[in-house]
Amino acid sequence: MNKERDTSAASSAVAKAAGGRGYHHGDLRNGLLEAARAILEEETLEALTLRAVARKAGVSHAAPYRHFPNHEALLVELSIEGFDELREAIAEAAKAQGSETDKIAGIGAAYMRFVAARPALARLMFGGQLPNRDQFPALGLKADSIGTEIGAALSDDALGLAVWAAVHGLAMLVLENVIDLGQRRSGLHVLPTRSEIILRSLFSTRRD
Structure with missing residues (x-):
């Protein structure tokens, strides 16, 4: 009985040392x-510190360092995760039947839905908050996969690059509030529909 109590106490101590929620090894990384x-x-990039992440996740301040040696490593992992989600959204949109223009519009709408739902993540993925991108080859490969996915969906790499440039440029102009597609009054949720209209106008002269 004493041995069982000792084992239980030791397990509790380990859970507390890990930060209080008793995360398993893989769960801790995902939770962070x-x-x-x-x-x-919900806040800002400046508020995103390893200490703040630990506090939000309910773990000790030391816990994040088990998976992310520094702040930049955390930002890189967030970006990689974002690129994977965006690529999957594009691949799903590309499954829809229709003309080439329909497919371009659908891909653009999927891209904009991602940006509208995760504007701060989109800025991080493509912006200047990661000045040492060349030190993280995986990050570059993930970014390249977006253009590759669009090109494959349209069976035309050059067209894929043109579509990516168009929809991404549009997204960034909106996020920086340079142009108004209705988001100033109605919010970012209007972007998918508005972007479809613009992309159809841009690419409808191609023969479907």
């Missing part, structure tokens, strides 16, 4: 990334 994304979208 989830907390980081929440801070990024």
